[in-house]
Amino acid sequence: MFRRRPHLPAFPPGGLLVGGAARDFMRGVTPKDFDWAVSDPRRAAELLAQQRHGSAFPLDLERNYWRVHVPGGEQHDFVPLPTNVTDDLLRRDFTVNALAIAEGGRVLDPVGGQADLKARRLRMVSSANMRADPLRAWRAARFNTTLGFTIEAETERVVREVAQELATQELSAQELSTQELSTQELSTGTLPMPAWERIRDELHALLRHPDAAHGIQRLEDLGLLALTLPELREGQGVQHGGFHHLDVYGHNLETLHQLLARTPDAPLPLRWAALLHDVGKPRTQALDPETGRRTFHGHDRVGSALTAGILERLKLSGADVRHAARLVGAHMVALPTSDKEARRFVHRRRDLLPDLLSLMLADREAARGPQSTPATRHAYAQGMERVLEALEERPAPPAPLLTGQEIMTLLNLSPGPEVGKAVRRLAEAVAMGDVTTPHEARIYLLKTHASEPPN
Template sequence: MQVYAVGGAVRDRLLREQAGQPEAPHVGDRDWVVVGATAEQMGALGYVPVGRDFPVFLHPQTHEEYALARTERKSAPGYRGFVMHADPSVTLEQDLQRRDLTINAIAQAEDGRLIDPYGGQRDLQARVLRHVSDAFEEDPVRILRLARFLARWPDFSVAPETLALCRRMVQAGEVDALVPERVWQELSRGLMEPAPSRMFGLLRDCGALARLLPELDRLWGVPQPPQHHPEVDTGVHVMLVLDTAAALQAPLPVRWACLVHDLGKGTTPPQEWPRHIAHEARSVRLAAQVADRLRVPVDCRELAQLVAGEHGNIHRSGEFGAAALMRLLERCDALRRPERFEQALLACECDARGRTGLEDQPYPQRERLSAALRTVLAVDVKQAAADAVARGLQGPGIGNAVSQARAEALAAWLSER
């Protein structure tokens, strides 16, 4: 029985060594593969079986995952159609051959020796993402993982033969078999990487984006008014917005909102280009459809629809007086959900700065609207309601009096600016 560390922990340690970085404290779970053992032997040693479909066990002390070396054979479309084989005769090299990328197919023995039968260290040095074998095409999730790794490491590229393999997988319909939950899982992780636009670039290049997010894919080639969008192309603009969100370390709901805020421009009739009249309403509808299809979490869904519908008004809010500002705050439900409103403002800043040559432009609308909201929230609602009651008002009259007090505070704030 031999035990080897495999996967991301080995890969990331080698990356740190190449970069001359000190050994990092261990964070998260490591993956281990066990060669020459049976499930019965693992149980006798105190390992706890947890894999329903695969021979995976938890270490009795560390609770890290230990998997028996195994091979797999494709038995049906999609990523669930596999027949797995695991017994003591399966070698380490056979187990590594079924992994996705060469950089993830490096094992480390207990004495520190590296086992690298497929050139993973070479590809780490060359900054290349390359599939290990044709087994890659048996699991369409690997296209999403490949795209996510590309977003994680901006200096890596995809091997031409791996990109060609991804294209064949898409043409064969493998991507169509992916379940929504898994697509969202991988997309959401990729959105949080340093260069998320690279993930969508790879998906678009291999044809997967048109299958998974056709609403987004159709934005490329759609022009915008050059006086507002020097980059002109809507798809290019959305990717710039997304990378701006990453540079500002925005949370996931903001990054998702940035991704889908302009979907309506993809449905503008060509004869109306480069203007996109009423695209906001179409964007709201399309963002909702995408969220339904991918089962996007509620916080991401709601913020995306808010930004899609109101980003134009937020951009123009510097021209608004007290009444218009109050209506905007109310439409955004900012008084009840100020944290979400602040996220919407951040997404709008990313939209404004995600334009060629305008990356460093100030966005005063964000601070102005934040200050306006603080002004309104500072109104003493209890006192305003008590004053209304003292004047003999009841029911809706009290609510109107509170709204009037807030509007007056906002007008006073504006007069002092």
């Protein structure tokens, strides 16, 4: 059942509400992002910004595209009104996006988008449109998840066809590139592979949805995951037993699902870390010669490096790449068994908290193997509680008792790595409560420095 349509917003003079904004309005959802086709985009943008106390700026001056941000998180994009609106709608990706609404509520629907909306069906406008921009294959998987629409059979066939053709081209390009053929030779007669930034945006729209794990599986079902996250697929069929009941691939997806069930507002780097936390296992698996059991020693370190590479390929920001990779690298750290260990845990990983705890809990809850018992779950919960109590007790790091210059003078050090080691050593002692005054700090540094082995 669709909800009652919300009230139409105020229209710019002669404007049309188009695309996803028209689709959402017609299915009873007030959009946060409005797409307008108008005769004078700059004028319309500046007028809206003035009326709504927002800010207007050009997205593309050459094409006269403008955007307005207004208080409350609304975004309005303005593009030139096409000479032939119907022809423009016929170039869209899916019928539910090939809709436009005129002032007063009149709907332009040249390809039956309203019927598909009612049927909750995702149907392409044409095969040629899908092939003109292969990113639309990823968008089909995203809408399948985020809108809950069923992909129409012929549309799904074309999506799979596009994915297969792109995969074949990628393989051929890799083989041919070893023969040092030119870029022009490699790209002749091929579908254009979407830019990684555009694929990233589709993935992020998917990952923001509560059922993101199902969306990742849909990418796999449609043949798109191999083009997107081949490293994740390496875990298919890799069994690990013990605390686990799923293969590595399934466990990664289940961890993402558990994270979002418990932390629905999880930031994107944490979502990526949940999805990729065990991505290093396939490349580190080995059999213990004594027990015959499968091991994955170092998978956290390898997984951290793989995560960084994946997210750099997808053009995430440097800060997000580092945070996600560090979470993956730390997800196997042992939880504390005492209050003092809890204070050390918080001190050493404060900048990863509380995200690290959320990841570790999701990882643990995604495991239901034979070694997972009520007793082990209780012990894990106790360790989590100790960390949370230590973090609540000291939410910010304590102020340093000595400056770097004071430490250099005390220990007769020149600027360099040794000073940094001494600063970190003292900071941890303060966080543990072993040192509480500047006098104690000096005694502690002199003692520990004297006992350190020479370089």
